[in-house]
Amino acid sequence: MPSMAQGGFRNFTGSQKPGSKLSNENQNRQTDFSARRQKILQQRKSLPIASVEKRLVEEVRKHDILIIVGETGSGKTTQIPQFLFDAGFCHDGKVIGITQPRRVAAVTVAKRVSEECGVELGQKVGYSIRFDDATSSSTRIKYMTDGLLLREALLDPFLSKYCVIIVDEAHERTVHTDVLMGLLKNVQHARSNIVSDGQRSNSENTNVKSGMSLEKENGGQRGSFLRKHNNRKYAPLKLIIMSASLDAQVFSEYFGGAKAVHVQGRQFPVDIFYTRHSVADYLDASLITIFQIHLGEGPGDILVFLTGQEEIESIERLINERLKQLPESSQKLLTVSIFAALPSEQQMRVFAPAPSGFRKVILATNIAETSVTIPGIKYVVDPGFVKARTYDPSKGMESLVVVPTSKSQALQRSGRAGREGAGKCFRLYPESEFEKLEDSTKPEIKRCNLSNVILQLKALGVDDILGFDFIEKPSREAIIKSLEQLILLGALTDNGELSDPVGIQMAQLPLDPIYSKALILASQFNCLEEMLITVAMLSVESIFYAPRDKLEEARTAMKCFSSPEGDHLTLINVYRASNEFLEKRSMGMGNAKGEKALRKWCKENFINSRSLKHARDIHKQILGNVEQMGLQIASCGDDMLPYCRCLAASFFLNAAVKQPEGTYRALASGQVVQIHPSSVLFQQRPECIIFNELVQTNNKYIRNITRINYLWLTELAPQYFAVQN
Ligand code: CDP
């Protein structure tokens, strides 16, 4: 019997040799297709969860809330929605919704399940994530991000099209998952009340504890919406919370002692290796370990956990360079990567088996920890780090920091090596370090800026944020700081109510409040065209890249785009140059030719083509959003002053001034920060700047910077600076 590692996916490898005649080819395809279907069926049957299908369906029928815990790879995400569909849960045209904390998981799993069902993606099985929707009116199994379902609740407060909602990967405890659970609790309650009453929702009386009232008037809009729909009968909503960690109790307690079931997994032994001493450079150590495995260990794929796109791409280049120096017989190592910003057509490559004789090395972020299960892995390389959000409410600053993983993350990572047979995990730190790790990761809601979530809750009619029934309450200080920020941005009135129209508009945009505000302001400053590009480019990781061996060339290339005003205009220059390039050749982005040509152009200019493509997709989407909202889209032409002033008006909370010794002081937080060497203003060091990102390594670096005039701050953000100074 073929092992699961070789399970199908032939069509993703591109290694098929086309037949010489068309009919031949067709026939081959037919045989391939049915062989593949056969194999998929076999794989499904052999998953641990397959043997408990009946029981699971019964439990869902019996309980309105069910918690399902099962080891990663047991088949929860791909199988349970299909079990429920087959059991008739969607008989009245309702939808099973499955939320994922990560975009990539939503997309790849939807693709897999549509294949398992033998249907086209976007029909019975689809996905919906921010900036990308692959669903239709016939979609019954819908994978989506947790954030997206929160947004859907703005338009459909009862989530009326769903019969079942599965909150998957709940152990990840993203801020959206946490808020979603609170919201779903209320929706479920409200829906069952409507059904039992037949007439009116009792939600106003019953949701006192949660601080949420679905009936509350909100600028007239939502109140009347709900009244209009109150006479409708809603079927009760089934809720399933799925988690890979064994600790189901916290969820069970939160949902009033809900029933939890455990699905037995299958786990082979994994040998754990530690380094003798701490390593100075974990990228370097990863590289060495990958080659030690490749040259010294038996067959099996390698999974390497890295912290982000930049690291993945740089190590990918290093592997391929080093491979060239090996004898040809040792060159059979194939690199594939998976991270959030990877274009969706490239995401499925990690699941394809390596061509025969090759070993695959998968470079992944913590996406591969529990969210996506990749077959064929025998070796795991774990440097022990993860990129995480941190928030300091006293300073109002959120930043991304590379931090050590928790113990439970390390265990999950090593577990990936033992799914199909015994495996090995190489932790790139000494064993004594493992003992010092935190047991589990702190929920994100405790370490992020809450303004985004609070704005959405306000738009959903939740007035009392401090009283909201969070599974774990964020600190009072963090809530208050975020409320203050929203008031400063004009999204909330001084009384904490959503402002009309600014707050309502901001809540409609799928962006961080500070970016939403920038777009709204830009329409007043007549530079919305420029700001749309800015926001799109700021939404992706690293547009420029500089390989270690070509630093000088990369710098020269970047100079062609750089603007003396700063990084924001530099990014606009890149974006516009890519437009011009395509226009000159009369190519669009939609076609393969245009994309290929653009990739080449990117390479020549040391621009990250994946990031640029992602930014172009985001641009298209938010352009659609602002058009729909009726904002005036104009360009400031050659005069960049209005644009720079608009940046100051939008990002005043991130203003900084130079200090005598050359570092900067962030005005809002008082923190001492430095300009990141990648900024075009690194040498010039203007007196006063705004920035968009704070990165913490040994130093606190700011990135994406533009020079501004100090006086603009008091003029354009008097609500903040007139009081402060
Ligand atoms: O959710 P859970 O971790 O329990 O498992 P799953 O994601 O449903 O994965 C079940 C099986 O499907 C695993 O054996 C995966 O390797 C396989 N799978 C796949 O081959 N390709 C995908 N795109 C997703 C899952």
Ligand code: MG
């Ligand atoms: Mg899963």
